[in-house]
Amino acid sequence: MDTSRSSKAEIVSLIQNEEKSLDDEVQQLEQTLPKEEGWTSGSEKSLYLYQGFWCLARDLKSVISLQKHFQAFDSDVFVATSPKCGTTWLKALTFSTLCRTQYARDEHPLLNSTPHQLVRFLEFDVYLNNPFPDLENICVYKPRIFATHIPYASLPTSIKDSKCKIVYICRNPMDMLISLWNFMGKLRDQIQDPPMSLDEAFDKFYRGIYLSGPFYEHVLGYWKASQENPDKTLFLKYEDLKEDISCQLKKLAMFLGVPFTEDEEKQGVVEEIAKICSFRELKEVQVNKKGLSRFGTPHKDFFRKGQVGDWSNYLTPSMVERLEKLIHEKLDGSGLTFKLSSKTSMA
Numbered sequence: 001m002d003t004s005r006s007s008k009a010e011i012v013s014l015i016q017n018e019e020k021s022l023d024d025e026v027q028q029l030e031q032t033l034p035k036e037e038g039w040t041s042g043s044e045k046s047l048y049l050y051q052g053f054w055c056l057a058r059d060l061k062s063v064i065s066l067q068k069h070f071q072a073f074d075s076d077v078f079v080a081t082s083p084k085c086g087t088t089w090l091k092a093l094t095f096s097t098l099c100r101t102q103y104a105r106d107e108h109p110l111l112n113s114t115p116h117q118l119v120r121f122l123e124f125d126v127y128l129n130n131p132f133p134d135l136e137n138i139c140v141y142k143p144r145i146f147a148t149h150i151p152y153a154s155l156p157t158s159i160k161d162s163k164c165k166i167v168y169i170c171r172n173p174m175d176m177l178i179s180l181w182n183f184m185g186k187l188r189d190q191i192q193d194p195p196m197s198l199d200e201a202f203d204k205f206y207r208g209i210y211l212s213g214p215f216y217e218h219v220l221g222y223w224k225a226s227q228e229n230p231d232k233t234l235f236l237k238y239e240d241l242k243e244d245i246s247c248q249l250k251k252l253a254m255f256l257g258v259p260f261t262e263d264e265e266k267q268g269v270v271e272e273i274a275k276i277c278s279f280r281e282l283k284e285v286q287v288n289k290k291g292l293s294r295f296g297t298p299h300k301d302f303f304r305k306g307q308v309g310d311w312s313n314y315l316t317p318s319m320v321e322r323l324e325k326l327i328h329e330k331l332d333g334s335g336l337t338f339k340l341s342s343k344t345s346m347a
């Protein structure tokens, strides 16, 4: 919306009209889109299948408004993920890599802000209840870095068409399921919902019914984008980061156009970033231990175990067999594979 020539009253009226038209559109969609019970109780927690992915009614409004209005800059960077695949970690790493010259080494912003405050979600935060956020002033550090769980196909056109960069992280779906089930379990406790059995969670996950699911479509969308244009989309795996964070961090810096210099490497900058963004360190920072995120989740719930292979402590052999078969079917021919190691590792 170009408001450069409008008076304040005209702008207020434009915003009100846009809000009203969005509300009408969402109300209509709620009546027509396929609908399923969400992971917590309450009709507002129902999930709707919008453009092939599952979305809360609250988020439908922000997704539509950012699809309509968001204008990406060539310099922007987007952290794209499915939930529970390493978003918090990749936000911290991307921010620390890109903005490393903008703060003193002993005054890292991650010591006072959560990764979700430094790299804000477009649909759950920036555009939540606000179709025209003040994007000019929203990111203190430059370049602008935003995050999203929206699948590649449904990203605002300007993200796909501009020269901005997208970093994506995926995780083996079995660990993702266990992480999601534990996370939603904590949300259910807070609102006094009875616990959801693992069988029920497995069934929902298997059918792709969770925020931004189905998993395979999400992963394959970004996988194909990274194959077609590797300079625009970088595809990372949680397991690879756990295995060799320095190597993956250098790859990330190179992709973002800010490779570590020889001097930086000698000074241990790579290891410093890896350390401050590690599960062990971030979990202990005060700001990550208390308080709620702007989308209502306790900060501490973004840090649970941070391990590879925790699924083997929960999933039954028949669940594993069914998921392995599904993974095989869905990813067949794509060239994408997951390590399903049951060996756990800590940061």
Ligand SMILES: Nc1ncnc2c1ncn2[C@@H]1O[C@H](COP(=O)(O)OS(=O)(=O)O)[C@@H](OP(=O)(O)O)[C@H]1O
Pocket (backbone or CB within 6 Å): 081, 082, 083, 084, 085, 086, 087, 088, 089, 175, 178, 179, 180, 182, 277, 278, 279, 280, 282, 302, 303, 304, 305, 306, 307, 310, 347
């Ligand atoms: N720094 C760091 N290093 C490694 N692992 C980390 C880190 N921070 C968070 N985690 C683990 O990531 C899981 C949460 O996933 P997301 O951050 O994608 O969640 S969310 O989508 O933003 O809600 C969740 O995984 P599980 O422990 O398996 O549940 C977190 O513990």
